[in-house]
């Protein structure tokens with residue numbers, strides 16, 4: 001048995017958000033072309049990890065669908081029923097820009113179920129680390145509504161499942177280029193779940209994920225947003241990790257680290273304006289593994305979220321997977337077009353965000 005678990009399921013590839021162009025559904029002045037979030041791209045990602053040999057380092061596991069009880073650790077029963085009904089009808093919008101097909105509710109239950117199982121496996125010590133290559137993504141899904149491709153909040157369900165397994169303090173790190181409003185909302189007043197998001201400032205949802213949102217009530221200080229300016233690259237992400245995420249984690253002392261490991265902050269992604277490479281995701285993932293070793297017995301679970309470059313996403317997933325398996329970064333033939341860009345070095349306007357948080361966030365003052 002390997003130390004590392006890999007969860008994926010064929011039916012996760014059968015969900016799709018319907019006909020569209022880019023990220024916009026077909027409608028007035030929109031001719032059908034291709035939605036960014038088409039799931040054959042994710043199959044290519046798993047194919048590359050397999051072809052590279054890295055997948056051989058993992059136990060490959062097939063998840064069970066999340067139960068109603070697991071989903072309702074985060075979502076209302078009414079929300080779950082709405083997703084099921086939209087899917088059973090064969091299509092439609094289950095929330096806000098959350099289009100489904102016949103297979104979507106099953107795929108979404110499998111995605112959340114993978115997180116639940118991965119967490120149980122890591123908490124029990126069966127595996128040291130786990131990766132869930134699942135769709136649909138989850139971090140925009142709020143307790144009461146589906147949103148922006150996300151039906152059930154996979155990572156939030158994972159955090160709550162960890163608490164049913166006897167853990168109390170869970171840290172969720174989200175490096176998807178968009179802000180994980182759904183995760184933040186689920187734990188906004190919860191002092192036992194620290195939500196840290198590194199995202200592109202002001203991208204999506206509009207107005208969400210500002211630097212001054214730090215939680216509320218008993219949860220004051222348990223939300224930490226790092227809204228980096230567009231154009232941020234490798235060094236800005238590593239500085240945010242080293243100078244913000246690490247000290248915040250040390251102050252919070254989690255018993256498990258969950259990562260919403262989207263790869264849409266890459267320099268080739270059509271949905272964001274950041275510059276990360278496969279080396280960035282390898283470095284961040286290695287950083288999380290080291291932090292987990294220092295703080296919580298090595299327990300960490302990574303869950304795929306966004307990623308919309310059909311040609312680059314596989315290499316980014318390989319970068320993440322290689323680091324989880326303790327292997328060196330992959331040889332990446334796409335990096336030459338990104339590495340030399342001036343924005344890869346930490347810029348003063350990016351550093352100001354990091355310095356502000358170090359001087360003002362409740363976990364660091």
Ligand SMILES: [Zn+2]
Nearest residue numbers: 176178264306
């Ligand atoms: Zn995203």
